[in-house]
Amino acid sequence: MRRLRDVGEYAWIARFVRDLSSQRRGARIVVGPGDDAAVVRPGRRALLLTTDTLIENVHFRAGWVSPAALGRRAFRVSVSDLAAMGGGPTFALLAIEAPPRLAVGHLDALVRGFRAAAGASGAALVGGNLTAGSHLAITVALLGEAPGRIVTRAGGRAGDALYVTGTIGGAGLAVRRLRAGRRGRLPDPPLRLRAGRELAPFAHAMIDVSDGLVQDVGHLCRASGVAAELEAASLPLALGCRRALGEAAPTFAATAGEDYELVVAMPPRREHLAARLSPRLGCRLSRVGRLVAGPPGVRLRDAAGRVLALPRDGFDHFA
């Protein structure tokens, strides 16, 4: 009998998405399963739908993050999928599994943190569910809209330049330190709604970096039918990550995950816009490589052009 740990999260999802894609889609489903968010059209207006879960002892441990920051984190991790399509959130549902021993004040602070984060992004918490369980688990469903073009993972073409917002490696380093028992807090995921919205009109494809740059660029490559070349020297490393890891920082940052930055594939003719757009994004925008023709896959090269060996592509729940 094959078990989930033998197959892995992404292989299972990929197979299931193929299975679903073979179904008749219908005019009301613009983007089905397999992208950052689904795009549906129940009426005239296109709506974005996405769901994500944070689980205690999987995505965080007690003490890594305050209750309010955990609520904020749950919102931002989910909203990142909408940002990666050029959209933003309008309504949120919050389903919580909580152990009966959980302090009421903890739960209150968590939900208030979620609400405040949602409100700050123009979304309202309109419903939810609370159920007993053995650990804390937070599942968010977001309904969203895109003011303009909706960008999927699938539009990347050979020749496109790859850009990354903000910096990477900082959250991954924090997780590594916390796992090793050092004191500290998980940093807040960045909010890239504005960046996603500003970049969408010019992007061929976008994805958010949740499970590691190499892994998520790999998803974009598979959806777009191209390969990617990333330059280690160009990665926008978080300062703390560069300082702590030195030469090992690029490969660590490229595979650590938890960044929630956006990766954008921009056609060459739009590249001159990147510099002009930059001040409007609210964050850095760094050119980190390009898409090339070839079977889907991601290579990370050093300054001499050598392909760097990676410890892993990124995070897989079951691998």
Add this chain to the structure above:
Amino acid sequence: MRRLRDVGEYAWIARFVRDLSSQRRGARIVVGPGDDAAVVRPGRRALLLTTDTLIENVHFRAGWVSPAALGRRAFRVSVSDLAAMGGGPTFALLAIEAPPRLAVGHLDALVRGFRAAAGASGAALVGGNLTAGSHLAITVALLGEAPGRIVTRAGGRAGDALYVTGTIGGAGLAVRRLRAGRRGRLPDPPLRLRAGRELAPFAHAMIDVSDGLVQDVGHLCRASGVAAELEAASLPLALGCRRALGEAAPTFAATAGEDYELVVAMPPRREHLAARLSPRLGCRLSRVGRLVAGPPGVRLRDAAGRVLALPRDGFDHFA
């Protein structure tokens, strides 16, 4: 420090919903948190949003239900909240927490069961999430619409007759037997989309019976600012429940939960329609009592008019 088990699920939710209601609602939120589903209006069209979670060893145990039936159950339990407003589902998101040891075939069958149930109700599974965890947990988010009037819990008035669809007590008895170690299966929750849609134009208020008739009628009473009188002799008891429990069947069925039938408050002037509507509902429709003026609360009376003592109102995750 107060813990969740000291406060209880419903008290926590009630307090939180009050807290949220004090916020400015805005034109885009028609029904906010606290009802069966939220009703939002991102464009011209009103949309329903709801979320629900099934957790292993809380809502079911391995062996109580086949993987496909569990997927179907997850869909039906969620869709029941839309039926209780007179709506139906259009799009579904499925977030699964699964232990790495889970058989892939089990997960496949679960998701196929969900998809088949969604498809049979006119809804498409458009996205989801899969994450590792210590147990199986299934969180569903549904987007829905109502073809006509949307009915909340809040419109009940003194004098309204209370009706219940289908039968109650059957699923609760199955749970009791399974918990006691007897062999068997959890019955499929009924699908009351058609009943909800047909009853909505004539109902003052509706709610689905998930945690026990008395408890859910109590929610309707609190939302409507009325009390309820239920007649034990009028309850539509599942045949197996009546046979197995005899005289104890009404109080058991009124508090057992897992029925997923609808409770409908109908104004007296509409009562003559109940008989006429019945053939179109796809299930029985039984008059079980009425709403009366008074502080919110539910009394179950025997044929002699005596108030029956209840072991509990229904299911509370933390009580």
